[in-house]
Amino acid sequence: MTTGLLIVHTGEGKGKSTAAFGMALRAWGHGMRVGVVQFIKAEDGDWGEVRAARKLGLDWQAVGDGFTWLSQDMEATIARARRGWRQAQEKIRSGDYDLLILDEFTYPLNLGWLETDEVLTWLTANRPPELHLVITGRDAPPRLLEAADLVTEMRLVKHPFQRGVQAQRGVEF
Amino acid sequence: MTTGLLIVHTGEGKGKSTAAFGMALRAWGHGMRVGVVQFIKAEDGDWGEVRAARKLGLDWQAVGDGFTWLSQDMEATIARARRGWRQAQEKIRSGDYDLLILDEFTYPLNLGWLETDEVLTWLTANRPPELHLVITGRDAPPRLLEAADLVTEMRLVKHPFQRGVQAQRGVEF
Incomplete structure (x- = not known):
């Protein structure tokens, strides 16, 4: 018996999105139907996971513009997030999906671009019972x-940035 | 400038191995050379990640027999772990690798099948400076x-097993 799970990866540490991508890989290995919507990353970003998704033929959409509260055009950024939703x-x-990942979806919720209660009410009414839905991002709202x-909370124990090492290809992006 | 990082995913929560597999996917997307050695899982296991690795042509070895302290033939299990190392x-x-994952490698360390100090000394002497090495598993030894x-510590906040839901394909395995 399959029960679709609502899964949240949160916390300040690394691995929230990465573990979701690992789930995508695993599910793809099982021949499951996998979709990813990335809410912050921009479509033209040169991310390892986007390249991999393209190679695998995964349904992978980056609907953000790379900005959050730093956006120069806040209205456009908010509109993008709502369109993404x-x-x-x-x-x-x-x-059409067995596993769907809403990557960095806590940001539009926390920034008030989407109403958490409305999103949850909508999900309760519309999520197919077998669909596994994974939401990643810091500071997941308590209602979520x-x-x-x-x-799962990813907790940062030690980070090389703390001793001045730069972001590394294949590790950070 | 690339600096190989020694990365540990530990804690009681989910996502330790899965985040490592996400890193494998991302690195593979970048065209990096990726290897995985799984210390507990058995070669003949029907895991989503093993199927995916086979499809991707990743170098993926499962050297365990599926057992740890529950083994019926402890000597054989220990010998397997040592051969895996x-x-x-x-x-x-x-x-030959840019990223190498030693999955569930904390178990042979914690169970005393391998000496943590010896492993670390050997790594210091032999790890190529650009190699990213990822070690996953619960209770990572303090020296590691x-x-x-x-x-990163993966902390369990809430788990469906707590309310009697069974392991789900694509999520748990």
């Missing part, structure tokens, strides 16, 4: 944690 | 944490 809603409702089946 | 040593020393550049 509508696209995610279509995917969720379609029944309550609604989730599985929550 | 020798294989990992060859890979590390070869210079000291030696690591990047440590």
